[in-house]
Amino acid sequence: MDQIGPAAIGAALRERVEDFLAEIAFALDDDRLEDWPGFFTEDAAYRIVPRDGYEAGRPIGILLCEGRGMMQDRVLALRTANIFEPHSYCHLLGRPRIARAADGALTVRSSFVLYRTMQGGGTEVFAAGKYVDRIVERDGALLLAGRDVVVESRRVDILVVLPI
Amino acid sequence: MSVALAPEVSLRWPAAGVTRVPFRVFSDPAIHALEQQRIFRGPLWHFLCLEIDIPNPGDWRLGTIGETPIVVTRDAHGTIHAMVNRCAHKGALVCLQERGNAEALTCVYHSWTYDLAGQCQSVAFRHGLRGKGGMPEDFDPAQHRLEPVRTTTFCGLVFGTFSDATPDIETFLGPGAAGVIRRNLSRPHKLLGMHSQIIHNNWKLYAENVRDSYHATLLHTFYTTFKINRLDMDGGMILSDDGRHSLSYAKRAQLRESAEYANVHSAQYESGLHGPHLLDAFTEFDDGITHMIQTVFPTLTIQHTLNSLAVRFFTPRGIDQTELFWMYLGYADDDAERTAMRVRQANLTGAAGLVSLEDGCINEFVQRGTRGSEDREAFLEMGGRDVASSDGSRATETAIRGFWQNYRGLMGW
Ligand code: FES
Ligand SMILES: [Fe+2]
Numbered sequence: 246m247d248q249i250g251p252a253a254i255g256a257a258l259r260e261r262v263e264d265f266l267a268e269i270a271f272a273l274d275d276d277r278l279e280d281w282p283g284f285f286t287e288d289a290a291y292r293i294v295p296r297d298g299y300e301a302g303r304p305i306g307i308l309l310c311e312g313r314g315m316m317q318d319r320v321l322a323l324r325t326a327n328i329f330e331p332h333s334y335c336h337l338l339g340r341p342r343i344a345r346a347a348d349g350a351l352t353v354r355s356s357f358v359l360y361r362t363m364q365g366g367g368t369e370v371f372a373a374g375k376y377v378d379r380i381v382e383r384d385g386a387l388l389l390a391g392r393d394v395v396v397e398s399r400r401v402d403i404l405v406v407l408p409i
Numbered sequence: 410m411s412v413a414l415a416p417e418v419s420l421r422w423p424a425a426g427v428t429r430v431p432f433r434v435f436s437d438p439a440i441h442a443l444e445q446q447r448i449f450r451g452p453l454w455h456f457l458c459l460e461i462d463i464p465n466p467g468d469w470r471l472g473t474i475g476e477t478p479i480v481v482t483r484d485a486h487g488t489i490h491a492m493v494n495r496c497a498h499k500g501a502l503v504c505l506q507e508r509g510n511a512e513a514l515t516c517v518y519h520s521w522t523y524d525l526a527g528q529c530q531s532v533a534f535r536h537g538l539r540g541k542g543g544m545p546e547d548f549d550p551a552q553h554r555l556e557p558v559r560t561t562t563f564c565g566l567v568f569g570t571f572s573d574a575t576p577d578i579e580t581f582l583g584p585g586a587a588g589v590i591r592r593n594l595s596r597p598h599k600l601l602g603m604h605s606q607i608i609h610n611n612w613k614l615y616a617e618n619v620r621d622s623y624h625a626t627l628l629h630t631f632y633t634t635f636k637i638n639r640l641d642m643d644g645g646m647i648l649s650d651d652g653r654h655s656l657s658y659a660k661r662a663q664l665r666e667s668a669e670y671a672n673v674h675s676a677q678y679e680s681g682l683h684g685p686h687l688l689d690a691f692t693e694f695d696d697g698i699t700h701m702i703q704t705v706f707p708t709l710t711i712q713h714t715l716n717s718l719a720v721r722f723f724t725p726r727g728i729d730q731t732e733l734f735w736m737y738l739g740y741a742d743d744d745a746e747r748t749a750m751r752v753r754q755a756n757l758t759g760a761a762g763l764v765s766l767e768d769g770c771i772n773e774f775v776q777r778g779t780r781g782s783e784d785r786e787a788f789l790e791m792g793g794r795d796v797a798s799s800d801g802s803r804a805t806e807t808a809i810r811g812f813w814q815n816y817r818g819l820m821g822w
Contacts, residue, residue: 298602304752305602305737308761311753326634328767400605404769405761
């Protein structure tokens with residue numbers, strides 16, 4: 246459904262999108278989780294789904310937030326209710342492919358690798374996959390109107406509590 | 410029998426019986442090896458897969474019984490078979506992909522070919538090449554097959570057993586557990602999604618955890634932190650006569666946000682376009698039960714909590730790792746709204762479950778906490794010292810004691 250292919254996305258817009266994606270990752274890596282829902286539109290869906298289920302079109306993956314409210318609930322829950330061994334994230338992002346959909350939104354695919362470091366010191370690859378994003382512009386700012394985090398593996402090590 | 414003979418393990422169970430568990434059972438490799446024989450090749454039905462995983466003739470998918478790799482097939486007549494996924498030639502895995510469809514199973518190593526019931530049909534170069542080589546004259550493919558596993562199905566669940574002594578599935582389950590499975594799974598169902606978790610603990614710690622109704626509101630504080638009042642009118646823990654299988658249930662549990670949470674909640678959702686509500690549920694059954702966690706000995710769990718229907722299965726991956734599979738189901742005739750509710754409520758459980766994600770790490774904390782204390786034991790006296798159903802209270806460890814009672818019997822301790 247892309248009306249305009251990657252070539253037609255100007256360098257300036259590409260740079261804005263790349264900076265925007267990097268800022269989201271930095272917020273997660275820097276433990277500024279309270280800022281994370283602010284990267285989304287009010288009604289955006291955020292999902293973490295394994296690749297096989299994503300490709301099979303199955304509606305349940307690993308995690309779902311329907312709207313910013315549920316994202317805020319997630320952050321509040323992990324800050325106050327959920328019990329888990331402390332850990333931190335380091336995301337590495339690949340160069341995105343950017344196209345414009347018929348409705349004007351940007352459809353953006355980018356690869357990521359996510360390292361997780363547990364408090365005991367072990368650093369391991371926790372997830373690898375792609376972000377499939379819809380990005381819109383509101384009041385001059387870019388926002389995610391939807392993000393599917395498609396993880397290569399359907400097998401999670403221990404648990405997922407911090408957003409990816 | 411091709412059962413690997415694990416050496417006997419001399420273990421004296423503490424005199425206090427099922428109220429004590431020696432920590433050694435979670436970390437001793439000799440015990441792990443003996444379990445493969447006594448539990449996983451013992452007289453029990455082990456969950457293999459869902460029937461909807463292999464709907465068509467020729468479908469196959471991988472499973473596991475203990476550490477043993479299994480392949481489950483559906484043949485041209487629709488009959489389900491299960492075999493050890495180990496080539497009769499030199500022992501390679503025959504099926505590599507997690508699922509597939511084929512008329513026959515061919516090992517990639519030397520192309521031995523098996524029918525969907527596991528019988529060897531042909532071997533490559535049986536008569537050699539250009540008259541040279543080949544198998545000895547008396548070689549007979551009919552004498553070779555994939556090691557068979559007895560199978561049975563019940564309400565769409567496929568089970569397998571190595572033992573000829575395993576009774577039929579309804580006898581194994583008993584009328585109570587069979588009735589609960591019928592309630593939840595006798596209607597046609599469909600897979601809404603699945604994922605798995607590696608948890609860093611012995612499989613029996615998860616078997617305990619899922620039978621542990623004592624910890625629910627203590628470890629999992631999502632509901633209480635968000636000041637959601639949980640008004641359980643009635644609930645309890647029902648055990649099968651032999652104490653193997655359990656059902657933890659709550660009737661007419663009402664999940665309502667308290668005033669405080671409603672304020673927070675509405676502030677967060679009001680401006681949303683869809684205003685999704687995590688705990689909205691529709692009534693599915695007229696028995697009044699809104700939450701149930703059923704365990705089927707040794708490694709199967711079925712949950713129906715609010716409208717979230719899921720089959721959980723866990724299997725050892727070495728002595729101190731366990732893979733826990735979450736298969737989320739809906740009924741075939743669910744409309745879009747019901748599906749949306751099940752999808753939403755899947756957030757409460759699983760590897761990222763708001764209510765239960767702690768179970769991904771808590772058993773590892775026991776595995777790590779008991780290191781170096783193999784001669785010590787756990788203390789399990791909440792709700793008494795017996796193995797019996799507990800009406801009216803779920804602050805009990807009775808189902809865990811029931812697990813150990815059966816485990817000890819099978820292990821010969
Ligand atoms: S190991 Fe399978 S054909 Fe040789
Ligand atoms: Fe739990």
